[in-house]
Amino acid sequence: MQKATQDTPQGARSAFATPRRRYFTKSHAFSIRMRHMPTRPRPKLTLRTLLLAFALICAIATLANTFVVMFTTQKAELVENALQTNEAYAARIATSVEEVLSSELDRLGFASTVIGRAFTDRSALHDEAHRLLSQDHSFNSVLIANAEGKIIASAPSSLQLDGQVLQRRSPLTRREPMISDAFKSLAGNLVVFVSHPIFSRNGEYLGLVGGSIRLEQKNTLQALMDLNIREDGAHVYLVDSHRQVLYHPDPERIGTILATDPIVEAALQHSYGSMRAMNSSGNEMLAGFASIPSSRWSVISQRPLSNIEATLEATTIKVAKGILPLGVFGLLLIWWLGVKISVPLSRLAESAKRLDAPESYERILAVPADYFESWQIRRALLLGANLLQEKIGRLNQQAHSDPLTGLANRRAMEETLALWQQTLKTFAAIAVDIDHFKRVNDTYGHAVGDEALRTVAQLMRQASRPDDLVCRVGGEEFLLLLPNGSIATGAEVAERLRTVIEAAELDTVGHITISLGVALWRAGESMSDTLERSDRLLYQAKAQGRNRVVTEKELSAVAQS
Structure with a gap:
């Protein structure tokens, strides 16, 4: 104002002017400054808005980082658990199937001894065939064949198998207990043939006794497998050495020959194991498998990876919904606090983006809390960092511990x-x-x-x-x-x-x-x-x-x- 007065012609004696003249001089100088002031649009953003935006970005980054860490870690853990569970499940079922097949071979072995003593007595052979058929209803049909493969006794009689010749010669040539792969029987049914050789008392090979298990209707294997139906999106199926399906939850799949599938190939080549791979339908599966030694079949238990991802996504959404109200409340609180919290808030927000870092707790603790509000926010972040570090610590503990005993690995x-x-x-x-x-x-x-x-x-x-x-x-x-x-x-x-x-x-x-x-x-x-x-x-x-x-x-x- 003084400089503006000196620029006027009467500036040197303005101090001695009348009050009216002094008033005019000040107003004139103010007008000159207003005319020469740069014109700018009024900012629409306030500091509180900027603080809220900044806090929102940091919160989203922190939550995203937390969710990514949680999602990745939990997914890896769930995948590993699913692989181990499927392998154990397949091994348990394979053991049960092996016990059933071994029991059937033992029954046929006992019957072969009885038949060998009365091989020329056709009436006795028919009686033994009917006895085997009705003993525990494991077989759908029973037959006794001579060394040339001609059926000399069978049950039930309605099949009229007597006098016919065996389709497959391998049980006759091998002359040992065996379990076949699936094939079409004389009656046109998809069956598995369980057989045992018959020898006379002096060791002469007489023929064989065998029972067929129809795969397209209720049978012992199907009843056993049905006891192990999964309800978590997983399913179990049984294949023979030629990749032909012997059991499947979908009856339409029984008897089909599977296309090249890395899971099936691995199951047929190895005794047991687990793997993550694409099946023949193009779906990524988590599979466990185990072989059945007596028959060279394999049990496969698998679960789609998409099921685990869907479960994990649902859990993530629930967590997000639970965190959302608290997040909104925190943002409103930051808006209300104002300008005084800008500096510590910036530092806290920067630290919040690295809550999973080991030094995050000390970094947040070093932020000055000169007033109650900054202390409160710092306390909340310290709690979040502590909880996250505890979660990471638990995961690290699991990685360093033996899952069975809890000891160090x-x-x-x-x-x-x-x-x-x-x-x-x-x-x-x-x-x-x-x-x-x-x-x-x-x-x-x-x-x-x-x-x-x-x-x-x-x-x-x-x-x-x-x-x-x-x-x-x-x-x-x-x-x-x-x-x-x-x-x-x-x-x-x-x-x-x-x-x-x-x-x-x-x-x-x-x-x-x-x-x-x-x-x-x-x-x-x-x-x-x-x-x-x-x-x-x-x-x-x-x-x-x-x-x-x-x-x-x-x-x-x-x-x-």
């Missing part, structure tokens, strides 16, 4: 050993193996064996020290690592563990024992050599009678003597 063991090697931490290694564990599985089944493994793992945790690392390295083999341990300490812990397990009484199994080998690692040595020594000591314990502890010190004394 081989990956966790290797990481721990690498850390100890860097810090030159001496440790004692105790190799543990359950004595005669195969006998437990063969006698009581794998379910009881798994329970025994869990019990042994629990006893090992109880018998070990707080800083010790208990690992399951495979099957019934365990490894106990004692940091800062010595041979004496390892021997003491090993003997305590051996005594505890020997005294424990397990359900169904009763008492079991273990053998242990104790070795010591020192700085400069190879860790793999130490573990191999403990393993050799373990087998030395087994060679000395099992249920004992052998240490490096004991082995040296034996070698010197």
